[in-house]
Amino acid sequence: MLDESLAKRYAAALYASASAKKQQREQLKELRIIQKELSEHAQLSQCLVSPAVARPVKKKIIQAVFADKISVRAFNFLFVLIDKGREAYLNDIIECFKRQFCEENGIVEVTVESASELDMQLCIFIETHLNKITGKKIKMQTIVRPELIGGLVVKYGGCLYDGSIKRHLSNIHNLMAPKRS
Structure with missing residues (x-):
């Protein structure tokens, strides 16, 4: 910005x-x-x-x-x-x-990224769950990113929840990689 x-x-x-x-x-x-x-x-x-x-x-x-x-x-x-x-x-x-x-209308814009297209039931589940967490109406946008391999990345209100397999594999790689001095 x-x-x-x-x-x-x-x-x-x-x-x-x-x-x-x-x-x-x-x-x-x-x-x-x-x-x-x-x-x-x-x-x-x-x-x-x-x-x-x-x-x-x-x-x-x-x-x-x-x-x-x-x-x-x-x-x-x-x-x-x-x-x-x-x-x-x-x-x-x-x-x-x-x-x-x-803000004035009690809406939270959420972006959900996944490795493949999400079915309607899962979208409704995610939307309902986020509605309970935030107490606001959810306006959800889904994005397909095959490089995530699996899992979800959820972004809303400045928060990022990365539950993708790509991130988990990266974390494992970082733990197992030899430390360079």
């Missing part, structure tokens, strides 16, 4: 604007659309943060890419970031906005 305090301030301002009209959820959806477009199109992201691209050109590109996809508030927010030279903070601002939304 470039400057977390700056990202938090911009996210808080956008959140307050959306809250005034009870549109936090809609704003979050639009921010996810923006984030997805930027992550899927590296050239768009590079263009947005490049000092070589003039601000009016950046605004026209934003208008062309996001026409009919986002609200006037979202456009205005992007234009403020461009005018203030804060485009590089956009992803961090979106992440701060998501965190604030989740």
Whole structure:
């Protein structure tokens, strides 16, 4: 994160604007659309943060890419970031906005990584268990990482629980490897 305090301030301002009209959820959806477009199109992201691209050109590109996809508030927010030279903070601002939304709505975003696709029953079990631990609604994302070999890696709220076979094998290897002096 470039400057977390700056990202938090911009996210808080956008959140307050959306809250005034009870549109936090809609704003979050639009921010996810923006984030997805930027992550899927590296050239768009590079263009947005490049000092070589003039601000009016950046605004026209934003208008062309996001026409009919986002609200006037979202456009205005992007234009403020461009005018203030804060485009590089956009992803961090979106992440701060998501965190604030989740905190206010009692939601925990969880990432579960596994070596193979998890079946629905296991996903429900994990979600239910985490719900009991946190006392909050769970929004779970699953990622398949074959290199884990087996087991799970669970990430939420700054916590990391690595129960993967890869980590266990690594620990065994480290214990058995000769110590170098």
